[in-house]
Amino acid sequence: MRCNKPVVISCKKQQREVATVHNIVNKQIDKTFTFDKVFGPSSLQIDLFQQAVxxxxxxxxxxxxxDIFAYSQIGIGKTYSMEGGTANAKNGEFQNDVGVILRFVRQICDKLESHNSHYSMKVSFLEPYNEEIVDLLALKELKLLEDKFKKQIAVFEDGEIL
Structure with a gap:
């Protein structure tokens, strides 16, 4: 929009549709895709969390x-949706840009604490990329988390390693 480029994708929340417009050799080709839920550019993190997670x-x-699974093209906003922005809480409430992961963990902990339960939680933060799965929370040799130091995960299917 800043570069005055035409809008090529529109979201229709009520119809659960995403429509695309392509101009190929001066011919307009429209395609419409239907999903379980659609969140457009004006959607808030809390909307995504409450409806989908x-x-x-x-x-x-x-x-x-x-599992909370985010899948799409690179640069489309998965990391923002999952992690969000600032995690600071004011008066026990998250800021609007906190992602779904922190909101999900918070809801689980709040529910456990309301029952005065003792608990432990196992959390994985995995990144599948280029046919490899990397645990983003595991540090190899206690070094800074950089691509070359990420710990690779073995993938199993029916008891056999892939």
Whole structure:
């Protein structure tokens, strides 16, 4: 928009559709894709969390293993949606740009604390990229987290390593 380029994607939340417009050799080609949920550019982090992630909190307490999976092109906003911006809380409330991971963990901890439960939690933060899966929280040899120091994860399918 800053460069006066035409808008080529539009989000229709109510219809759960994303429409694209392509001009190829002066011919306009429109395509529409339907999804379970659509979050457009005006959506807030809290909207994404409440509609797409919060329902999984109760599933954790029903002994289900839950995954929050973000998939899209590079540079489309996955990291922002998952991690968000500032994690500072004011009066116990998150700022608007906090991502879904911190919100999810907070909901689980709040629920456990409300029952005066003793608990431990295992969290993985994985990045699949170029046919490798990397644990972004695991440091190899206690060095700074850089690409060359990330710990690779072995992937198993039906008991056999891939």
């Amino acid at each position: 919060f329902p999984s909190v109760s599933e954790v307490f029903e002994h289900f293993s839950c």
